[in-house]
Amino acid sequence: MGARDVNEIGVGMLGYAFMGKAHSNGFRKLEYMTWPPPLRPRLVAIAGRNEAAVSEAATRYGFERWTTDWHDLVSDPAIGLLDNLGPNALHAEPTIAAAEAGKHVVCEKPLGRNADESYEIWRRVAATGVKHLCAFNYRFVPAVRLARELIDAGELGEIRHFRGRYLQDWGDSDADVWRFDRGAAGSGALGDLAAHVVDLARYLVGDIDEVGGFVQTFIPNREVDDAVESTVVFANGAVGTLEATRLALGRRNAFQWEINGTNGSLAFDMERLNELQVFRSGDERTRGFTTVLVSEASHPFWEHWWPPGHIVGWGDTFVHELHHFLAAIADDTDVAPHGATFEDGYRAAEVCDAILRSSESGRREKITYKGL
Amino acid sequence: MGARDVNEIGVGMLGYAFMGKAHSNGFRKLEYMTWPPPLRPRLVAIAGRNEAAVSEAATRYGFERWTTDWHDLVSDPAIGLLDNLGPNALHAEPTIAAAEAGKHVVCEKPLGRNADESYEIWRRVAATGVKHLCAFNYRFVPAVRLARELIDAGELGEIRHFRGRYLQDWGDSDADVWRFDRGAAGSGALGDLAAHVVDLARYLVGDIDEVGGFVQTFIPNREVDDAVESTVVFANGAVGTLEATRLALGRRNAFQWEINGTNGSLAFDMERLNELQVFRSGDERTRGFTTVLVSEASHPFWEHWWPPGHIVGWGDTFVHELHHFLAAIADDTDVAPHGATFEDGYRAAEVCDAILRSSESGRREKITYKGL
Amino acid sequence: MGARDVNEIGVGMLGYAFMGKAHSNGFRKLEYMTWPPPLRPRLVAIAGRNEAAVSEAATRYGFERWTTDWHDLVSDPAIGLLDNLGPNALHAEPTIAAAEAGKHVVCEKPLGRNADESYEIWRRVAATGVKHLCAFNYRFVPAVRLARELIDAGELGEIRHFRGRYLQDWGDSDADVWRFDRGAAGSGALGDLAAHVVDLARYLVGDIDEVGGFVQTFIPNREVDDAVESTVVFANGAVGTLEATRLALGRRNAFQWEINGTNGSLAFDMERLNELQVFRSGDERTRGFTTVLVSEASHPFWEHWWPPGHIVGWGDTFVHELHHFLAAIADDTDVAPHGATFEDGYRAAEVCDAILRSSESGRREKITYKGL
């Protein structure tokens, strides 16, 4: 090669903290790690309310300009993609505005603070025809994608059980304050953690018909829930549990799930995100759970990386996710099924809302999903 | 020493299959392994319906005689302890009869086929004044006892979460046929597996106030449930999930639980029953889950065994359990709190019944417990 | 059945401490656990120097009589099998005497305190025609036997590597004092732990041609070695390392080994003795080390035990070992290859001696083995 001919896409980013760092790294790293990239991200502008912080973020991550008013991103003709990483309360308006201005949109999860808001975001954005991605990045863990491929290939047979729990343990602290503010966050562990469990449950097993459970707040004066406990019934007849908590001491980022089918089982823990546990029926004498180190040339996403056994990190899931979204834009292909669309964001919100309804009603709650 | 002066107790056993083997081994092994034993078990008679099988069992395990009529055990003056290992439908009558004949009684779990039957067994037996033990043997796993001791010592602080699941995978087979017969077993995974989860939840965390969930049968024409999914609320405010299934491929005997408190966490898996995972707050730089190999001189039950690191097996839990019961008889001490009494058997049944009610009503169900 | 017709064999035991307990339990338990047993062990007499202790042991384990003079065992016509569990210095004379009196003999490892003494024991005992077993009990761990079967079936292809280490951590204490006495023990970690590594290396990979390494004593004034470090070359061309230490803090009984062949690998840790790690070439996407819980009906020794997943303990290896020896006596079959004969005991001693020679010479040492 010599010169190359990959098109650029201008990126506007709303938010500069934890997720801003993660997505900026994703855009910068995919440019050379996924080669050739589908589009070359040009970091045009970043928006945030704290001027000192957002200007430093712009310098740090290489954005050409910064602003304290997100409307500037929407009106910027150099921007072709808005990546909305703001607090949950700031998901709807900028995302819809950007889409209506013709920009492709990425929005952090949860899509809205409830199903109605999520539905509205989906409906308005879908009407514009732009590409949309709800940033459930855990679909882009190599082991998770491998799980999906094994399931799609029928290697598990019919699925009977899903057990998912997202356990963290920082809930006794006062850190990350907007996440404890009901107005900004909508909910606590529910939207923050359980939404991830719901999304992977849907991605791996299928749509959810019914939940029964409750949210619980342990910390005095906290506005949002600390924990979620629920049973779940899937449309395909599988049953199981969904849990999330910020109060499981010793579990730092333990998004764990297990799936049992008629021919095999899978198990996973995000704290060992390079590994998938695989059980398949077969010779009784040598069967058991196999620890698959998901880092082979034939494994998902691994064409971009290192020789086998040289593991990737959590931050690299964003490289995969944003690469997928840029490819969908470049080639005008569907974001689904591997990327979560705003419809997926909405459907996850319906499940979370149903858990809240169940928490109040004391009843298992059926879930109905709206279409466009 | 030369001669010794340990009293004998005559044992009558009802049942000779899986549990008959386990309990016979327990009695024979405790005689020399727990030294000196509180009482020396004399294996007087064993009862079962299949004459060929029960007579062979008598020879094999060293019972002096055998019978096909359990009433013979009740009327036998040489028997001071009836160990009832029959199918669930045969728990009530022989157990009550033996107690009313003045014999101490051990009864396999679940105590009865439902809470009413369990209550009746407890009430009638308690009235006689004999010692009674419901054979929830997993209380006698060294790691489980250590967990209890750590909790009692306040090392976990206040408990917030219990997540318990008992996963097996033989449910597609037709083996062990009485366990699939509603009349004989009462229920499937519920009484067989979930009852163990409920008992350890109660032993480690405390009484259960509320459950919400359901039982599920996957196998066509099966009379009993294959799986149980439930949320749980404890009297002390802890919340979590209770699960059991016979259809989790690759999980052969995976009774797994995790407890999170305000100061630490514990985790366990019966397939590695010699290990307890312990997390305690402390120096951030070196904390994490510690794999405690529960085999030190200072660990529960270890005075009876080997040097550290020389692990015990599943069968050895019965040595501990029966030793505990014989000591309670010899010294006239309480079976509780470490042994499960018939009251514990009854209380576990109330929880199981509440899950069934919830399964039918679709509502979370509060639990009330009767006293004597 | 009713009456049975299994022949008895009278057992005389020399030693009553750790190994006395382990072997007594083995004899008593095999009588009903391996059904029908090949011979019924009758515990005739036990010998030891401490009269109070040996008499209590007799009572505890059910020996008919006790003595402080081991010659009484040799002259006792009721005894058909001498089980010599004494200190290493007391292996040769009683074992040879018993064999020459026509008794089958079990002798604890290491067989002698060096290769010459071991050879002499083997030579003299072999000449009598009795059955002999050197009690390398780890051959009778189900996972070890499964490993052997997989290797025998060619599932690993040609073996290239063996890495074995036996790590314990009680060497800073003063416990178990005869093990630190050069006269009584011969050596330290070498004969106590490294000998086990050598025996399993031989059992699983084959004979050893060459070693190069050294023994090391860390504790001031200690007469015996605390640690052994060695490279190893097998007759079949495989290479690797042999290690043993009593000073690996946190490793309580960690006899760990790994074998790599041209088609697969195996790994094992005695602290999780029910598990075998198995890797085999195959589909790149789902391969990895499989944790086989060695407890299936088709697994070695499992016909005697419980349903799958209900694990056995360290003490149960003696049930398997003594059962195997009694079967060899009853059926007049070979103790080898699965049982270690005195020839195996001698060959292990040659390897240990070669490590000592290498330690002094600074050279890798070839090993030659004598025949009868």
Add this chain to the structure above:
Amino acid sequence: MGARDVNEIGVGMLGYAFMGKAHSNGFRKLEYMTWPPPLRPRLVAIAGRNEAAVSEAATRYGFERWTTDWHDLVSDPAIGLLDNLGPNALHAEPTIAAAEAGKHVVCEKPLGRNADESYEIWRRVAATGVKHLCAFNYRFVPAVRLARELIDAGELGEIRHFRGRYLQDWGDSDADVWRFDRGAAGSGALGDLAAHVVDLARYLVGDIDEVGGFVQTFIPNREVDDAVESTVVFANGAVGTLEATRLALGRRNAFQWEINGTNGSLAFDMERLNELQVFRSGDERTRGFTTVLVSEASHPFWEHWWPPGHIVGWGDTFVHELHHFLAAIADDTDVAPHGATFEDGYRAAEVCDAILRSSESGRREKITYKGL
């Protein structure tokens, strides 16, 4: 902030394949991930023999220019740092030339193809006064640095044992051909893998006094060794083993080591590089190996990354390593002790050479190190 005032350093890179990708990613990522970076790397030029490949690499990683003649890098005044990632045979000349041209130098390991060549590189480069780093990147794994800090703080007491093995399994393939060419590589598993073990042994335990072992080639017609087996004695009296192989099926990148001291132990596996296993003496009832997930704010390097539990990847070790080197240049501080200097590269080579000498002589070999 707004404008920033971090100085640039021009980087010239020799090599564009596996390590070229790893180091390019390191330079690009540290610019925003370690904030503010000590120097901003400007990717000036990249050299390689294959014109099509090196020109594509330049485009991909963002180098301003490319060349097929490494002398161009040495003569380029815009380059302040030469990063030499070429085959081992191409380490000496360009590295020395660049240093003599006043450029700071990074050189991949092994530094030279033997101790003499390594010494010469060190001597000539040290004479110039530039900063030099031998790219033993595994010192920059957070868990490895934490291990070093714990050891430095005396938490392990005196070290008695080091057991290190680097196990890979691609040796049956024909991939990566220069690594099998004696002229280009010098050695096989020895320089490629065992050198890493030697370096971490030195970093964590201290200098090595003696080795005894051998190299082994299994594959017919292969010019270099496939495996290394050795015992080791450290200057401080610790003893253990060093192993490396490319033929351990199922071990993809398993650089495993364990250290035992008088107060505690550490264990590590590169396939789970975010975890350190820590054992420390203490309460017998709750001690054991603790799995420390090395991702806390107080852990090494973690100031640059994510919230706890969000793990990093293998590639991120280069971010840490190159950041360290740039900081040493920017602040004129020592590369040692945490970075490996060329002296460390030379000393590792002396150990590897001694293993080769031992392989041929059959004797344990003492090691003497030259100074400047």
